[in-house]
Amino acid sequence: MTDSLIPRRAALALLNAVTIEHRLLSECAALLAPLDAPQRARAQRLALSVLRAAGRADRWLKPHLKKRPPVQVQNALRLGVVEIAEGAAPHGVVNDIVALLADSKRTAAFAPLANAVLRKGADLPQQWGKLALPQLPEWLRGPLREAWGNSAINAMERAHFRGAPLDLTVKADAAAWAEKLGGLLLPTGSVRLASAGQVSALAGYDTGAWWVQDAAAALPVKLLGDVRGLRALDLCAAPGGKTMQLANAGAQVTALDLSAGRLGRVAENLARTQLQAEAVQGDALEFATGGWDVIVLDAPCSATGTIRRHPDLPQARDGAEIGDLIDLQARMIDHALTLLAPGGRLLFCTCSLLPDEGEVQIEAALERHLGLRVEAPTAPFIEDDWRSPEGGLRLRPDYWPSLGGMDGFYMAVLRAS
Known part of the structure; x- marks a missing residue:
């Protein structure tokens, strides 16, 4: 052969x-x-x-x-x-x-x-x-067309076809690492590499100076601002990007995940980056320890925002599981709110392009919970196009076209009364 x-x-x-x-x-x-x-x-x-x-x-x-x-x-x-x-x-x-x-x-x-x-x-x-660009299958293209319109869908499909660069979250001095690695410092602080080659061979990998994390996935934790000294729970933590962000920012972090294997990846990433967090295996819906200042819920979702780096998803899935995921997300929001300390904050996010897994979830949560409110994000890097009416942020793969795009993501910070 x-x-x-x-x-x-x-x-x-x-x-x-x-x-x-x-x-x-x-x-x-x-x-x-x-x-x-x-x-x-x-x-x-x-x-x-x-x-x-x-x-x-x-x-x-x-x-x-x-x-x-x-x-x-x-x-x-x-x-x-x-x-x-x-x-x-x-x-x-x-x-x-x-x-x-x-x-x-x-x-x-x-x-x-x-x-x-x-x-x-x-x-x-x-x-x-x-030749014409490939289109998403109709099970996904239809709902996205209804949500965002034909022009946006065409732009997303162009972004999917281009694929994705490699983004890094850096522990400290992102500008210096961007220069050292020959990358681009993005407005949000991530370092972007157009062609990285073997990730483990890059400078800074062995010393744990950074970890791979799409720029959009790195944004939710940044919305929390200063978390030094706060007790933070990262539900559904694997592979650990947000756990590491919280730990690097000075929070006292517990990382929870249902899968022992996936939790092992979190532990490996923490060890490589020399960051501290407690790793706990368990079901997010059964976890009963309360009193958290901050809870991060990157909920299980359709992952339709990640197609530019996971082009297998539209062909391996047909959307049949989305209804169950939407129900699970709502139950997880409700349970997570019971674990917050008075005045605590819940950061909800999904790597989905579907409003039912983002904007609609927050609107429904506000109706279910008297006194719950959305904290309007104030970070200086936030662009006006990202803001959604209920107070969260909506990111799409067609945003930042001149910079190489970003994953589709939705995020909102909820504060309990």
Whole structure:
């Protein structure tokens, strides 16, 4: 087996897992286990590129196919099209795609078709940018169109197609680290790297000077202002970005998470960054210790705000779970409010683009709880377009287009009477 065939085979297996078995890439680690680190990285990059550009690849393929082939074959063709379009040597790509199809009884009959079709792609690098951008599936596009309008949806899809840079939250002196790493200091204080390569090889990783955290995900904790000395509870804490922010800001932090494995990641991140927090495994709805000055609830959600870095999500999910998530979020808000000290604050946030998982949740909570109010955020970096009528902030992937975008996020600070 050639060196190039190994990661391409793994990438195809990942694509099939997402599009046929409807698994998220994060659930497919076993498919990459036999590969060495560089092969794993390449397979993941290939799979992400194809998932991000699948709709565009299908547009190019359609006139070259009498009818759409089985999904496994379509994925192999997509892989070949995207690689050639992005500048890979066509001859090697075609040979490997043909070999991958020929190697399976299910797809061997389609190997000659792949050979014939992909050999027509010599001009793909020149034609690629002229093809229409991929669109979100209708289960998501419909609700987002209703919420934000066609223009916003088109802008979000452009942002999704571009992908995401790497953002870092720095413990101290972000400007100096931006210069040292050759990155950009964002208005909110995060450091953005356009092309980071291997994260663990970057300066400052071993010494725990920073951690990876999208700029939008780093904003909620910043809304709390000075938290020095406050007792803070981070519900649903893994992987620990907000826990580390709170600890770095001087709060006395307890990190709670249902999963022992995910809580282990929090502990690892705390150890690397040399920050202190108590880690507790437990169900957020059953946690009974009260008297917290600050509670952070980054609630389970559809994660639709993270598609520019997780293009597998629209294809692995169909929206069927969103109703249950909305109910869970409401119950978590209600329970978290019972754990606050008098005058304490609840920071609610979700990495969702759906108002039902953000703005609507806060409006409903205010109706359920007499005396509850939203604290209007006052941080100087907040842009007017981010503010939503009920008092929270709405971030979208099409914001900051000249800076590289941001994840979709909703956040609001609630103060109990």
